[in-house]
Amino acid sequence: MPHTTTILAVDDEPVFRFLLERQLREIGYNVLTAADGLQALEILEGQTVDLVLSDLVMPRMDGLQLIGSVQKLYPSIPIIVITAHGSVESAVEAMRRGAYDYLEKPYDPEDLRITIRRALDYQHVVQENEQIKGLLTERYTFQSVVTVNPSMKQVLELASRVAAARQTTVAIYGESGSGKEVLARAIHFAGNGLPAEFVAVNCAAIPEHLMESELFGHVRGAFTGADRDREGKFSLARKGTILLDEIGDMPLPLQAKLLRVLQERVFEKIGSNTPIPVTCRVIVATNRSLADLVAAGRFREDLYHRVNVFPLTIPPLSQRKDDIPILCGHILEQLRQHLGKPLPGISQQALDLMLEYRWPGNVRELRNCLERAAILTDNELIRPGHLGLAGAAPEAVPEEGDGAGAGDASRVSYHLTLPVEELSLDALNEQILGITLERCSGNKSKASQLLKVNRKAFYRS
Numbered sequence: 001m002p003h004t005t006t007i008l009a010v011d012d013e014p015v016f017r018f019l020l021e022r023q024l025r026e027i028g029y030n031v032l033t034a035a036d037g038l039q040a041l042e043i044l045e046g047q048t049v050d051l052v053l054s055d056l057v058m059p060r061m062d063g064l065q066l067i068g069s070v071q072k073l074y075p076s077i078p079i080i081v082i083t084a085h086g087s088v089e090s091a092v093e094a095m096r097r098g099a100y101d102y103l104e105k106p107y108d109p110e111d112l113r114i115t116i117r118r119a120l121d122y123q124h125v126v127q128e129n130e131q132i133k134g135l136l137t138e139r140y141t142f143q144s145v146v147t148v149n150p151s152m153k154q155v156l157e158l159a160s161r162v163a164a165a166r167q168t169t170v171a172i173y174g175e176s177g178s179g180k181e182v183l184a185r186a187i188h189f190a191g192n193g194l195p196a197e198f199v200a201v202n203c204a205a206i207p208e209h210l211m212e213s214e215l216f217g218h219v220r221g222a223f224t225g226a227d228r229d230r231e232g233k234f235s236l237a238r239k240g241t242i243l244l245d246e247i248g249d250m251p252l253p254l255q256a257k258l259l260r261v262l263q264e265r266v267f268e269k270i271g272s273n274t275p276i277p278v279t280c281r282v283i284v285a286t287n288r289s290l291a292d293l294v295a296a297g298r299f300r301e302d303l304y305h306r307v308n309v310f311p312l313t314i315p316p317l318s319q320r321k322d323d324i325p326i327l328c329g330h331i332l333e334q335l336r337q338h339l340g341k342p343l344p345g346i347s348q349q350a351l352d353l354m355l356e357y358r359w360p361g362n363v364r365e366l367r368n369c370l371e372r373a374a375i376l377t378d379n380e381l382i383r384p385g386h387l388g389l390a391g392a393a394p395e396a397v398p399e400e401g402d403g404a405g406a407g408d409a410s411r412v413s414y415h416l417t418l419p420v421e422e423l424s425l426d427a428l429n430e431q432i433l434g435i436t437l438e439r440c441s442g443n444k445s446k447a448s449q450l451l452k453v454n455r456k457a458f459y460r461s
């Protein structure tokens with residue numbers, strides 16, 4: 001069935017809304033209407049919309065606020081605003097906030113047609129580019145699970161074996177930011193090759209009442225506001241992979257539905273009795289222990305056994321610190337390309353600090369930390385102060401006799417590296433002085449207090 005473009009027209013004046021609706025229908029578009037920004041958002045929640053056409057001045061939620069919300073929740077939908085005659089300033093503000101274009105009242109119907117066409121064409125090109133980019137990045141995903149750690153290598157070995165068994169459900173466990181999605185994509189790519197879809201659903205982020213429709217889709221008239229058919233993620237994944245991320249947060253009633261789908265390998269859209277076969281592989285991921293959730297009565301035991309067919313556990317970064325240098329190299333290379341900076345590397349002191357740190361946010365935190373450092377540096381090595389980690393700032397270094405520093409701050413460790421031919425007690429001493437001084441941001445008094453030596457010791461280093 002050919003896809004008819006749907007436009008959501010938002011205006012608080014009934015007469016103008018009616019006129020707009022008629023003009024758009026004449027051009028051949030499907031039209032939905034809303035009287036203000038809030039109503040527009042309600043409609044966007046339940047239906048697929050290709051473009052929003054909005055007035056700026058409206059009660060409850062005005063056009064500028066609507067642009068902000070649409071940009072955040074549905075960034076691929078282009079917005080055209082309609083402004084009062086002569087209000088160029090508000091048109092400029094709307095475009096600054098992300099509107100694609102504006103029309104000034106009273107506008108020529110031909111201008112309306114051309115502006116909409118241009119916005120939709122532009123959107124089409126953007127989407128195609130995104131798809132190509134997605135395919136290209138996906139291509140390299142198995143190699144992009146960067147590791148030298150033996151436990152992680154074992155996980156990759158198991159993952160590459162299950163990749164070939166395309167019907168097998170995989171459960172990936174690991175702390176937030178440890179690389180569960182990266183691994184899921186790698187399994188998908190290794191098992192499917194390029195054209196198949198990879199569809200990720202974050203079960204913790206979707207409101208409970210929308211999740212069923214999000215997963216399985218609905219038919220027109222299935223519930224109030226369902227004005228047209230909508231595909232769910234299981235359909236969109238086709239012969240590829242669906243990743244159910246944060247599955248531990250799935251509400252119990254939906255768990256029962258998912259169980260049936262996994263058992264019978266068919267599902268129905270809401271409001272339909274027609275069974276649709278499940279053709280995709282299911283991967284679930286969670287940062288919690290599903291077994292604990294079962295014990296607490298928050299996860300169905302039968303579903304647990306269904307999804308836990310092939311469990312893979314990614315160790316947290318704190319248990320594979322040997323991966324930190326290679327991950328840093330990999331991330332810096334990506335940042336060089338993204339930021340267009342030379343980024344010569346990381347100082348030994350900064351690396352030492354990174355090796356000491358606990359990384360509760362895992363690889364994601366490491367990436368964020370390096371991105372921050374890369375932005376702050378210019379053609380120089382990344383130093384401890386650039387990292388913004390607790391322990392790098394002078395106030396985080398425990399004072400003499402101050403045992404109060406909780407956790408990591410109460411312990412200090414040094415990694416000293418020297419070429420064998422330069423090894424000597426003096427040389428090690430020099431390094432310790434240098435690292436300590438750097439950790440205290442060059443404050444010699446603080447560093448000498450910390451090492452319990454005379455301040456003069458630093459004048460040589």
Ligand SMILES: Nc1ncnc2c1ncn2[C@@H]1O[C@H](COP(=O)(O)OP(=O)(O)OP(=O)(O)O)[C@@H](O)[C@H]1O
Pocket residue numbers: 144145146147174175176177178179180181182183245287327330363364367
């Ligand atoms: N082994 C790895 N090699 C390269 N990059 C990695 C690796 N592990 C994680 N990353 C990067 O770290 C970030 C977080 O990874 P990912 O989104 O896969 O984590 P996650 O465990 O799925 O997190 P969440 O539980 O919050 O969804 C991403 O930018 C990803 O590219």
